[in-house]
Amino acid sequence: MSNHRLSNRVSRYWARTALLVSSVASFCTFAGNRTLAISEGQSRLTATLGNQDWSAYNGQVSGDHYSPLQQITRENVKQLKVAWTFDTGEKGGLQTNPLIIGRRMFAFTPSQKVVAVDATTGRLVWVFSPEKPGQQPSRGLAYWTDGRQSILLAGALNNLYALDPATGKLLPGFGDDGKIDVRRDLGEPDVSHSFAAVTTPGIIYKDMIIFGFREPESQPAVHGDIRAYDVHTGKMRWSFHTIPHPNEAGYETWPPEAYKITGAANDWAGMALDEERGVVYAPTGSAVSDFYGADRIGDDLYANSLLALDANTGRRIWHFQGVHHDIWDRDFPSPPALVTVRSSGKTVDAVAQTTKEGYLFLFDRTNGKPLFQIEEHAFPPSTTPGEQASPTQPVPVTPAPYARQRLTADMLTMRTPTAHAWAEEQFKTFISNGLYVPLSVDKQTVVFPGFDGGAEWGGSAVDPKLGVIFINANDIAWTGGLTENKPGGGAGATIYQTQCSACHGSDRKGSPPAFPSLVDVNKRLSDQEIAETIMNGKGRMPAFTNLDMPKLMDLIAYLPVGDLTPGAESAGGRTAVPSEALSKREVESSGNPTTVAKYRFTGYKKFLDPDGYPAIAPPWGTLNAIDLNTGKYLWRVPLGQYPELVKLGMSDTGSENYGGPVVTASGVVFIAATIYDHKMRAFDSSNGKLLWEADLPYAGNATPATYMIGGKQYVVIATSNARNQRGPQGSAYVAFALP
Numbered sequence: 001m002s003n004h005r006l007s008n009r010v011s012r013y014w015a016r017t018a019l020l021v022s023s024v025a026s027f028c029t030f031a032g033n034r035t036l037a038i039s040e041g042q043s044r045l046t047a048t049l050g051n052q053d054w055s056a057y058n059g060q061v062s063g064d065h066y067s068p069l070q071q072i073t074r075e076n077v078k079q080l081k082v083a084w085t086f087d088t089g090e091k092g093g094l095q096t097n098p099l100i101i102g103r104r105m106f107a108f109t110p111s112q113k114v115v116a117v118d119a120t121t122g123r124l125v126w127v128f129s130p131e132k133p134g135q136q137p138s139r140g141l142a143y144w145t146d147g148r149q150s151i152l153l154a155g156a157l158n159n160l161y162a163l164d165p166a167t168g169k170l171l172p173g174f175g176d177d178g179k180i181d182v183r184r185d186l187g188e189p190d191v192s193h194s195f196a197a198v199t200t201p202g203i204i205y206k207d208m209i210i211f212g213f214r215e216p217e218s219q220p221a222v223h224g225d226i227r228a229y230d231v232h233t234g235k236m237r238w239s240f241h242t243i244p245h246p247n248e249a250g251y252e253t254w255p256p257e258a259y260k261i262t263g264a265a266n267d268w269a270g271m272a273l274d275e276e277r278g279v280v281y282a283p284t285g286s287a288v289s290d291f292y293g294a295d296r297i298g299d300d301l302y303a304n305s306l307l308a309l310d311a312n313t314g315r316r317i318w319h320f321q322g323v324h325h326d327i328w329d330r331d332f333p334s335p336p337a338l339v340t341v342r343s344s345g346k347t348v349d350a351v352a353q354t355t356k357e358g359y360l361f362l363f364d365r366t367n368g369k370p371l372f373q374i375e376e377h378a379f380p381p382s383t384t385p386g387e388q389a390s391p392t393q394p395v396p397v398t399p400a401p402y403a404r405q406r407l408t409a410d411m412l413t414m415r416t417p418t419a420h421a422w423a424e425e426q427f428k429t430f431i432s433n434g435l436y437v438p439l440s441v442d443k444q445t446v447v448f449p450g451f452d453g454g455a456e457w458g459g460s461a462v463d464p465k466l467g468v469i470f471i472n473a474n475d476i477a478w479t480g481g482l483t484e485n486k487p488g489g490g491a492g493a494t495i496y497q498t499q500c501s502a503c504h505g506s507d508r509k510g511s512p513p514a515f516p517s518l519v520d521v522n523k524r525l526s527d528q529e530i531a532e533t534i535m536n537g538k539g540r541m542p543a544f545t546n547l548d549m550p551k552l553m554d555l556i557a558y559l560p561v562g563d564l565t566p567g568a569e570s571a572g573g574r575t576a577v578p579s580e581a582l583s584k585r586e587v588e589s590s591g592n593p594t595t596v597a598k599y600r601f602t603g604y605k606k607f608l609d610p611d612g613y614p615a616i617a618p619p620w621g622t623l624n625a626i627d628l629n630t631g632k633y634l635w636r637v638p639l640g641q642y643p644e645l646v647k648l649g650m651s652d653t654g655s656e657n658y659g660g661p662v663v664t665a666s667g668v669v670f671i672a673a674t675i676y677d678h679k680m681r682a683f684d685s686s687n688g689k690l691l692w693e694a695d696l697p698y699a700g701n702a703t704p705a706t707y708m709i710g711g712k713q714y715v716v717i718a719t720s721n722a723r724n725q726r727g728p729q730g731s732a733y734v735a736f737a738l739p
């Protein structure tokens with residue numbers, strides 16, 4: 001990047017910050033009586049006042065997780081102390097990257113309450129409780145302002161709320177008395193039983209919020225359209241069909257009329273915005289059902305695609321499909337990052353997209369041309385009846401993947417001889433041939449990196465001065481397979497096997513701790529609690545609003561019994577489903593189409609040894625720095641530890657990590673993300689040296705935010721232990737600053 005561009009970017013940054021600081025100041029103290037023209041003078045004023053907001057999800061709409069702050073340096077970072085802690089008083093999961101505007105932090109609690117907290121003391125200012133408490137992950141909020149007026153936009157379950165940032169009160173002019181139901185405007189006949197939730201916040205462009213949403217992984221699922229809404233009225237301004245309708249480009253990559261029956265292809269990971277050009281970059285996930293695509297033969301555009309859309313109209317400018325006809329749940333898992341690089345002697349404005357597979361794709365963001373070569377490689381066909389895998393998939397030639405991709409016998413765990421022997425026995429029963437091997441019926445296939453990447457929803461950080469990207473990655477193996485849906489077992493069994501078994505397993509034993517066992521769930525939870533979990537979802541479990549009361553009762557009766565003998569009836573002598581219902585689409589009494597596909601996924605299974613550690617050799621999680629000008633790695637270090645293994649001398653294992661890094665102008669990379677060691681860390685961006693680490697009350701499975709108020713730089717991280725049920729349960733935001 002040339003110095004000219006950098007200085008442009010930084011001054012834009014300061015200008016925007018000046019505006020925000022002024023607007024917050026106006027509602028806090030000055031009663032809005034100042035004119036808020038952006039001027040050089042004001043930028044300087046802000047700089048001298050020593051304020052720096054974190055005004056968008058991950059810092060800036062460009063998605064680079066970069067902060068111009070320099071107070072905390074490589075030298076003094078080891079003096080950081082806890083400045084304040086805000087305990088939400090709730091158990092559950094917290095994945096929020098909060099906003100900090102003026103003196104306030106806007107954030108979520110695990111039950112999706114929105115809170116405003118004094119960002120210098122951690123004192124609670126206001127709370128907004130959505131009508132239904134949800135347990136969906138709330139990764140952040142969106143903030144709009146024109147300097148006079150401000151709006152906070154927060155998703156909870158299927159609603160998007162517009163709040164007054166000063167008071168936390170609903171802004172009644174937006175949609176339906178301050179909220180919109182995001183399931184509307186999708187061209188679906190009836191959405192009252194559908195599930196869609198804005199778990200990653202939308203992005204603000206002019207007076208619009210552009211967003212995608214989370215969806216179920218199997219039928220029924222709504223269309224994953226990407227849409228823009230007016231921030232004042234809550235009216236839809238444009239919509240892009242990720243599953244094309246007749247006469248739209250890409251329609252031919254599906255069976256005819258597929259858009260009527262299939263769903264998802266949704267952007268759940270967030271977006272990046274080139275504000276100057278008015279282009280939004282939106283990565284999408286797979287179409288339903290994730291693992292068996294017999295009813296969606298073809299490439300399935302624009303599932304698994306990076307879309308460049310005109311932010312004013314939603315018109316597609318270019319796209320790149322990362323996985324054709326995805327049958328492995330290889331969603332693009334992270335928001336893209338905008339960066340400027342040198343490529344073939346020229347300065348190019350680029351967009352970087354990471355993947356679960358461990359790939360990094362880099363494109364000229366004006367036209368979608370790859371800056372590192374991408375080749376279509378051949379992969380094996382599917383052996384499952386009805387399925388047709390794509391003959392090829394795109395593979396970037398550089399950079400090298402940041403996670404291992406093919407598990408071989410010499411890579412199994414050596415932690416103890418017993419663990420090794422066990423892993424060898426298991427491994428012999430698996431198919432392990434690297435990426436894009438279609439899953440087989442009644443056999444487990446190694447998926448490596450696992451279903452959770454590679455890269456994950458935390459995204460990556462980019463140092464715009466250096467053109468270097470920092471990517472944290474998981475590096476463990478999972479397995480998956482298919483099995484035929486056989487009739488019998490009763491109505492509850494059918495619902496369980498089609499909608500729940502992918503995560504909780506055909507045998508209901510799950511894959512703890514990520515996916516809890518439901519065997520004896522009735523001894524831990526009341527029927528009411530089970531029903532609420534099913535209706536509202538929890539953590540990574542989507543809500544199953546498609547189930548009406550009789551179905552819910554059948555399902556709850558089935559959970560503790562789990563009898564799958566053909567023809568057997570579940571508890572209470574309920575009617576068995578006729579066998580023909582298992583192979584065709586049927587319109588159920590709720591009017592909601594439901595597919596019972598011929599094959600189903602047998603469950604997300606981590607390849608763990610009998611003691612619960614990854615059954616492969618470390619590193620199990622890493623932090624990587626790649627120079628985007630050359631595609632070369634600058635450094636790569638293990639990220640995370642298992643405290644009890646450290647005591648045994650295994651300190652460089654790395655661990656699974658969720659949540660992303662932040663990089664500052666002073667060359668410090670802040671990251672928590674690791675599950676088991678409850679640490680926040682700072683690395684030297686130039687060489688990967690660990691500069692500092694501190695204990696957190698729970699795991700920091702979120703992306704930090706850094707900001708400055710009154711000349712003091714803070715770094716804040718959301719912490720919780722939803723991913724480690726054996727750890728203490730609770731959740732808190734913890735802010736650090738120099739003494």
Ligand code: HEC
Nearest residue numbers: 499500503514515516530533534538539540541542544722
């Ligand atoms: C996409 C994966 C996924 C699917 C599909 C799914 N679940 Fe879950 N479920 C989870 C996860 C993950 C948790 C743990 C959530 C947490 O505690 O954060 C969970 C938790 C639960 C719990 C609470 C268990 C406990 O001990 O607290 C129940 C009950 C449950 N699920 C039932 C179901 C039923 C019934 C279905 C089908 C209608 C279903 N789940 C479908 C992933 C899933």
